[in-house]
Amino acid sequence: MQAITMSHVNKTYGSDTSAVHVLKDVNxxxxxxxxxxxxxxxxxxxxxxxSIAGGLLAPTSGSIDIGGASLQDLRPRRREQxxxxxxxxxxxxxxxxxFLTVRGQFALVDKVRGTRHMARERFDEVLQTLGIAQLLDAYPSTLSGGQRQRAAIARALYADPAIVLADEPTASLDTDHAFQVMATFRRLAHETNKAIIVVTHDTRLERYADGLYDITDGAIRVIEPHERVA
Ligand SMILES: Nc1ncnc2c1ncn2[C@@H]1O[C@H](COP(=O)(O)OP(=O)(O)O)[C@@H](O)[C@H]1O
Ligand SMILES: [Mg+2]
Known part of the structure; x- marks a missing residue:
């Protein structure tokens, strides 16, 4: 089943002489x-x-479906929900x-979202794999950039969303941690049937992907398995 479908999506920032055409007929x-x-x-x-795939930003033209619902047909409140x-x-x-510890960041998700979250054992496993199980009582200001990045990833996963959208999730991570993040994503996608999309300039990560795309100057295309380098 399709989690997200984008059809003929264009995005232009600005207008007239300052217009920049950033996404070009993205399918x-x-x-x-x-x-x-x-x-x-x-x-x-x-x-x-x-941002457009997840409904945070509206396209200039084209359509986006999320979990079978057409975003442009929804009222703003319903879209947000x-x-x-x-x-x-x-x-x-x-x-x-x-002002919240790492544990507090997760508790906040419960407050905002209600009670549904990832099964305890699986989340404990995620914390172990991401290497933040021992950081639960720490405040963000005491964490390294990489630790913060991994805590933010854990927070997104804690809510157990059907779709995960990650923007350069390994930018602050060394290779070992970057691979652990991708292995976690891959495992959750396969074992809990999530759609996980990672956008990145980090080509180290390609080997983990089930599907690979290239985006250059706003045009997207599939990279076929035989074209892969890794
Ligand atoms: N809010 C904005 N207003 C104007 N131009 C923008 C805005 N956001 C991004 N851009 C421009 O759109 C292009 C693509 O940006 P972005 O989507 O952030 O690319 P990437 O994430 O691949 O670095 C860049 O040229 C950037 O300067
Ligand atoms: Mg970016």
Missing amino acids: FSATYGQLIDVVGPSGSGKSTFL LRLTTIGFVLQSYNLVP
Whole structure:
């Protein structure tokens, strides 16, 4: 089943002489149970693509379906609710709450979202794999950039969303931790039937992806298995 479908999506920032055409006729779909990697250089439109895929940003033209619902047909409140209950974002600014411990960040998710969250044992496993199980009582200001990034990833997963959208989730991580993040994503996609989409310029990660796309200058295309380098 399709988790996200984007059809003929265009995005232009600005207007008239300052207009920048950032996404060009993007057609894309992500299936539940798969980890999808969208790779492209800086400035190619990855963050724009991810924000539009998750309904954070409206396209200039084209349509987006999430879990079978057409975003443009929903009222803003309903759209927001769909986003909240269905999608976990891992954004580049980690958005951790400074006065809450790592554990407190997760508890906040329960408050905002209600009681549904990932099964305890599975989440404990995620914390172990991401290497933050021993950081639960720490405040964000005492964590390294990499630890913060991993805490933000854990927070997005804690809510157990059916769709995870991650923007450069390994930017602050060394290779071992980057691979552990991708292995966690892959395992959750396969074992709990999530659609997980990672946009990145980090080509180290390609080997983990079930589906691979390239985005260059706002144009997206599939990278076929025989074209893969890794
Ligand atoms: N809010 C905005 N207003 C104007 N231009 C923007 C805005 N956001 C991004 N851009 C431009 O759109 C292009 C793609 O940006 P972005 O989606 O952030 O790419 P990436 O994530 O691949 O680096 C860049 O040229 C960037 O400068
Ligand atoms: Mg970006």
